[in-house]
Amino acid sequence: MSPTRRLAAALSGLLALLLLPVAAHASPAAQYTNPIAAQRADPHIFRHTDGYYYFTATVPQYDRIVLRRATTIQGLATAPETVIWRKHTSGEMGAHIWAPEIHFINGRWYVYFAAGRTDDIWRIRMYVLESSAANPLTGAWTERGRITTPWDTFSLDASTFVAGGVRYLIWAQQEPGIATNSNLYIARMGANPWTITGPTTRLTVPALAWETRGYKVAEGPAVIQRNGRLFLTYSASATDANYCLGLLTAQATADPLQASSWVKSANPVFTSNASTGQYGPGHNSFTLSEDGQSDILVYHDRNYRDITGDPLNDPNRRTRVQKVYWRADGTPDFGLPVPDGATPVRLMSYDQPGRAVRHWEYRARLEPNVTPLADSQFRIVTGLSGTGTISLESTNFPGYYLRHRNYEAWVERNDGSAQFRADASFTRRTGLTGTGTVSLESANLPGYYLRHRGGTVWVERDDGTTAFRGSAAFILE
Structure with missing residues (x-):
């Protein structure tokens, strides 16, 4: 690709990113202990x-x-x-x-x-x-x-x-x-x-x-x-x-x-x-x-x-x-x-305003108008895999954590194994879309992020596209 075409593609991607909808409805997380x-x-x-x-x-x-x-x-x-x-x-x-x-x-x-x-x-x-x-x-x-x-x-x-x-x-x-x-x-x-x-x-x-x-x-x-x-x-x-x-x-x-x-x-x-x-x-x-x-x-x-x-x-x-x-x-x-302990937050989608990560029959999904509310609330706690990471504990099922299994996200009970602790730990990053959002990078799969696709939640590799960045960015509410 010529330098001119590469620049045009980059500008096109930047414009698409800037035009992504902002979840104005989401009030910021208010966290207390x-x-x-x-x-x-x-x-x-x-x-x-x-x-x-x-x-x-x-x-x-x-x-x-x-x-x-x-x-x-x-x-x-x-x-x-x-x-x-x-x-x-x-x-x-x-x-x-x-x-x-x-x-x-x-x-x-x-x-x-x-x-x-x-x-x-x-x-x-x-x-x-x-x-x-x-x-x-x-x-x-x-x-x-x-x-x-x-x-x-x-x-x-x-x-x-x-x-x-x-x-x-x-x-x-x-x-x-x-x-x-x-x-x-x-x-x-x-x-x-x-x-x-x-x-x-x-x-x-x-x-x-x-x-x-x-x-x-x-x-x-x-x-x-x-x-x-x-x-x-x-x-x-x-x-x-x-x-x-x-x-x-x-x-x-x-x-x-x-x-x-x-x-x-x-x-x-x-x-x-x-x-x-x-x-x-x-x-x-x-x-x-x-x-x-x-x-x-x-x-x-x-x-x-x-x-x-x-x-x-x-x-x-x-x-x-x-x-x-x-x-x-x-x-x-x-x-x-x-x-x-720490009060919970909701992970609200950046590119699909009004939709939250929730568990449904232990599978993580992205949905609007979640009922009951607690299905979409998670406590941010110290990562099960250790310093520098975080884990997301279910509010209405204490002891259950958001984890990836075969690249799909589930909310499951901590079985104490090293594998579970690694799968349920993430590094909190500035959102891939920029200021005001967060992205969660897998602790044991570097470069892989929590993102939604087809209404469910996955851990997948960042492919650099605008679509990926939008689906891997969340607003904490």
Whole structure:
């Protein structure tokens, strides 16, 4: 081939590479190491405009409110913890200090929490603290008293959100005449962040089997707004392994004070998982990743199922985080509570946007709209073959790894052999298509890369073509 023709071919290949579709849909991987905090239940993480994340949660002694801050979510794991308020020594707000949430409203900090009395620890009601300090860890806090609702009954888990320019309070309460532990309610906020005004609406009553195991509970509401809808998660059933998340959905244009605006999902959206070793996930909040591109689910669970005695006396609920994914129809997919350690990622195709590597009957395939989500999630761990490599461990089948066999990619159990360890190890390279992607080179077949072809995933030699480079490049999501 003449130099002129070689140059023309090279330019043609470069143009084809530049014209490959970019997977604009893929939000970058947000990776963390769980748990974030031991013995911290009912976690709430607030991302503020000052560049800090603020974290509060229930302590197992139920006697104080604590606060941490860090510039990253992972940094909260080692951030110093400050006690910003302690329970009263007698009377009101003297026992069962539960589920604090921190919010920044109209230039001031507010903490919502629940508390009982020293003479009746189960007389749980909702209260508010206020601080005008720039740094709420060092500033003074003023007690703004109890949130008054239509009934003087068991009430807890106050939270707040703004929709359509209106601020609302949502909470859990026991309503006279309804034989449940707690239902969910909403009201418009009044002249200040500790007062409600106008009608109170009952949003849901726990009635389904998964909402009534142990206790009839709907509590811990939290709202996330995306894709023209309001999504309200809540926790249901007893606080042991039965604890789980339910979901209410409303159109953003609907009136949130109308119960008919909200549709309850028939099944829980986040539950215990024996394979990943996570039990009783619940009482969540939402925050954003450091780059602002990914929604993060914040929740607590335990890493064992069986509890002796009352679960409320077991101190070992841990704060955990993981990325929220969004389905093609605009609804959230929480997947399953991922294993402890590094949170997983998805390998999204570069040249076929919206398609992810997943396992199906142990064979690796490339598909859109993967259900269940965990079939397409892998933990990036130290390579089974040693330093300098990585391995991809299945999220819903811990101990199973992506490996090549006869050049085809499978997800199989690590049998401990040297052959398996080599076949399941890869060198992470800058994507063959360039910046923003990764390519995975086989550790024991140098020059061979993980790539998709015909809907399945293979390990094949890089032939230098644009088509190969596009099919061997992935975006970590």
